[in-house]
Amino acid sequence: MKRVVITGAGTINSLGHSVPDTLEAMREGRCGISALEFRDVERLAIQIGGQVRGFEAEGRFNRQQMTLYDRFTQFTLTAAKEAIEQSGIEFHGDIAARSGVVLGTAGGGVSTWDDNYRSVYEDGKNRVHPFVVPKLMNNAAASHVSMEHNLKGPSFTVSTACASSNHAMALAFQMVRSGAAPAMLTGGSESMLCFGGVKAWEGLRVMSKDACRPFSANRNGMVQGEGAGVFVFEEYEHARTRGADILCEVVGFAMSSDASDIVMPSKQGAARAMSGALADAGLSADSVGYINAHGTGTAANDKTECAAVAGVFGPHADELMISSTKSMHGHLIGGTGAVELLACIMALRDGVIAPTIGYEEPDPECALDVVPNEAREAKVDVALSNAFAFGGLNAVIALKRI
């Protein structure tokens, strides 16, 4: 088996349009959640979100590209460019033929669906743009990354709701570890902040109208975000030979299915994913210093996740740090694991633990060190990133300092 390292990272989200800007915001505990701005927002009961501001797609992409790129694809391409530039990896010849793209998204081109349904149903038009289908399809982003960067190996999109990115990154990890691919572009993207995208979530009655406060006793729901996170996963010797700057090592993963409820989380399912990731990595529970929690800020998730952590880690659960950066960038649904992986990289590489902001009141059912409100300096050797999706599909990734 090959060792797998991360040699490039890119992002765009409500905290920043690049990795350095995002990490700076996380260090400062800044909140990217604010009043949503888009058409018909006044008809929504939920009017806040982690929206990407000041992103001028028109300046980045030409007219022909704009007809093909939904906002989730625009985010993905922006993040992928940053990741590849940082990595310095070049895709040509055999490397290009064997390297691919595995990305996660839950909704794909949601705003393209939204705009065109509006056009045919509300405006009564009988004709849509010829590229509606290639623009909205869930694999559009992965395909455009492969075209833009000459990646000709295994490429596809994974859609497992809120765990999409973690499932995608786990698959990319497997491909590099097995030797099937020397490098993979992986991560995920989401852009659901449009009228239809928020209206659908509103229906579930689990959204907060004011803030995302994970683990806090007065938490009252999740807040949506948008954006992308993309990484270069590379075989260790390949990265070392070309003198790449290695951000951290990916050492294990596990996936599990609750097989119980379509929306309610399961302590056992979450616990099996965490302990499975440790077993896959060959690590003991007490080596883990930081967990980037799924931490949605809903009543159900946070207490279930804390109970699962307590179960897996025993007394060490009180020693480790666990935070939810969704309090800052919101829940990026299918893209969330990718942006949250950045907090794990920051913990391992920079020794800075991103905080759970908005924390106001301790909850006895979430009695862990959730790094409330302010970032903390700490040396961390191993970090886990949790994602637990609707449908009971869980994916946990283990990372190690290098």
Place this chain on the structure above:
Amino acid sequence: MSISDRVIAIIAEQAVLEPSDVTPESTLEDLGIDSLGLVESIFAIEEEFDISIPFNANEPSASDFDISNVAAIITGIQKLVSEKV
């Protein structure tokens, strides 16, 4: 049908029971309605009466809308309907 009968009919349908099995004293738990069933019932009631019920599944007891039993739900609906212009 009175507001009370209409609410009971919706709750009974959700619980897969006859309306006669739903009494004012019944709690949703008694009727076997879980959190998902509750959210569906609230949606159905909102549609039936064209009202908005302030309910967040994360803090069911925090809103003004009392769901402790069927009678409380009916009282809450009657209030919301009367407030509707």
